[in-house]
Amino acid sequence: MNKEIYLPLTVLKNDEITNEQILILYEDMVLGRNFEDMCAQMYYRGKMFGFVHLYNGQEAVATGVIKALDRCDYVCSTYRDHVHALSKGVPPEDIMAELFGKETGCSKGRGGSMHIFSAQYNFLGGFAFIAEGIPIALGAAFQSIYQKQVLSCKDKVKVTAAFFGDGTSNNGQFFECLNMAVLWKLPIIFVVENNQWAIGMAHHRSTSKPEIYKKAEAFGMPGIEVDGMDVLAVKKVTEEAVNRARLGEGPTLIEALTYRFRGHSLADPDELRANAEKEAWISRDPILRLANYITENNIDTKSSLNIIQDRVKKAVSNAIDFALSSPEPKLADLKKYLFVD
Template identity: 65%
Template sequence: MIKGTAMTSGQTRQNSVGAGEHAERLSNLATQNPANLDRETGLSLFRDMTLGRRFEDKCAEMYYRGKMFGFVHLYNGQEAVSSGVIGAMKRQHDWFCSTYRDHVHALSAGVPAREVMSELFGKETGCSKGRGGSMHLFSKEHHLLGGYAFIGEGIPVALGSAFTSKYKRDALGDEKSDAVTAAFFGDGTCNNGQFFECLNMAQLWKLPIIFVVENNKWAIGMAHDRATSDPEIWRKAEAFGMAGEEIDGMDVLAVRGAAQRALERARAGNGPTLLECLTYRFRGHSLADPDELRSEQEKEFWAQRDPLKSLENVITEKELATHEELRAIEKEIDKEVVDAVEFALGAEEPEPSELTRYIWAD
């Protein structure tokens, strides 16, 4: 199991500028058999990923038109992770924590596009009442325990949430308390202390939690392979005696399958799972990043694996829907996104006198 010999890390370093290490890892992963995919699930995943993609494209447009302030981190390319994991969770029952790259996680959990867009515009109608902005989406109703600007901050919050569910069931006898919590974070975050501390506690107490690493190869401008002694993050689970899985994070069906296995394990009381999803962001780190560090060859490799196109191929090859039906869904989604922008533009800003409201619970 132990890699990371001097020779291995030297080789991965050389590879870091090309499609490199991830290309090799992806080629070793079994492709998902979509035999059991039904029309309803296929279309629901397609709809969710399309909403994520189109919403983010509109955010870029609005940002460059000066409608949003501060840093805005988009999720393009990574949609299969959000739709695969959150789509497998029980809505408004299970919980999750996000990062600053949080818009699409919120949408997958059902936070209305109007509320997410309003939050990005700093309006009172936003899911965090306009006080949070892009990096701090929150929705108690949709069980989103927050987006976090500091990397790794959401992991202990998710751990606390998982502990609460288990405590209610085991110590207080609440049979219905079988919620699982997912913590989403990036590869760069896995070199932080909270990651290791929380993995340890989660396994020690067999907490119902899923650690979802969205390994998009880069932490701003630092290539993952150059910053991490053993770049295969999922293997770190073994050090804690925890289940770990490596997944093609561009394949929504593969992500969904792995999430279902992890959810089942957690609900049965068998503890946490570390899921490493190999994915890629199609845009720069944030909208302020000119994205000059990543090679064209690498970007092209990942563009070929666009998760939306792959799902479209599966859906049409299995004759679950036609290309025309999928174009019609895109049109509907475009309308929803335009409506969200119009709603957010017309909404009120918070009253300056209420600046400190919501800092503490009423």
């Protein structure tokens, strides 16, 4: 591992994070990367259909944000949702079966890649259109406050994390929801995964104010920019935002600067981005940076990290076997989940 290429990560104090927690972050990111790589293989073998948008390169954002949340908190995603669901705890086999369109999938095979959902894990779903999930996340944050203030719920305030891309920050729903969240001091964290490209449009060419986090200022909301390739930095700023939300101090906008290593979707030949730009970001691979941090600081050994990688590969392989052996939805059940029983 080249120490001159893989930049050092944010150094956290022992009372901020334990070695065990760091290894959990590492395994979560490795799971996300391996899962997506296998999705690419299965897609090109004709096991998945439709559009499939992979998350490679952005793992530090999903892991850093979601692992700062509690099990009871909510996550709302985008069409690039597989890894968000994995980080929230949705089992790999349930997601893979959904991608295969099987009855055992977390959306019963009816949603596919862009509509992963799990009520059990408070994962509010992926959404095919940009900004579509932000109002859903806002509603989850509102009900959390309503339960506390009106229904006198004794549990701690549940926080919602809403993920979306840089292209969404030019959408009207983004601004409307920021305004409403501040007005009602909702416990929500707006997470902009700025991967520099909105499909084929470079971010700096599509907005008059490229620094998205500064847009929070207009609403009186804290806006934070963070290195989205540094999982420790992402986790730290998210924990601060979560604490603010639980204390009733309202929302936070986090802009995570990151990069997708693959094209917009698996149908995208990815010819618009310059090779030099890709190489510059790939040299900051968040997984390799964390692995380097772990070994350099004697948190664990390279052989132990290899064991984690083997465990993850086995879990992903088991997910494939589960999906392949699962039954197809029955034609007679075509309308089964359109309405609540």
